[in-house]
Amino acid sequence: MAPAAKPISSPVPDAWYPTLAVLMLAVGLVITASFFIYEATSSRKSRSLAKELTTGALASIFLGFGSLFLLLSTGVYV
Numbered sequence: 001m002a003p004a005a006k007p008i009s010s011p012v013p014d015a016w017y018p019t020l021a022v023l024m025l026a027v028g029l030v031i032t033a034s035f036f037i038y039e040a041t042s043s044r045k046s047r048s049l050a051k052e053l054t055t056g057a058l059a060s061i062f063l064g065f066g067s068l069f070l071l072l073s074t075g076v077y078v
Contacts, residue, residue: 017073024066031059 012020035055039047071078 021069030061
């Protein structure tokens with residue numbers, strides 16, 4: 001006989017979902033705002049592709065995980 005299977009559980013406690021959602025979405029929005037400010041205030045010749053890609057990737061990661069935790073906190077388990 002095979003041993004009893006352990007149920008899959010989240011590495012993050014359920015009570016932390018709303019807090020993580022708010023924090024990650026807030027950080028993502030701040031990084032997105034800094035990206036837009038950088039694009040609007042710098043000239044085309046002085047822009048750095050590495051800075052743009054880094055800022056965009058960080059904003060995307062924070063907004064993505066913030067959206068995930070927002071869905072999890074409302075009971076939509078994805």
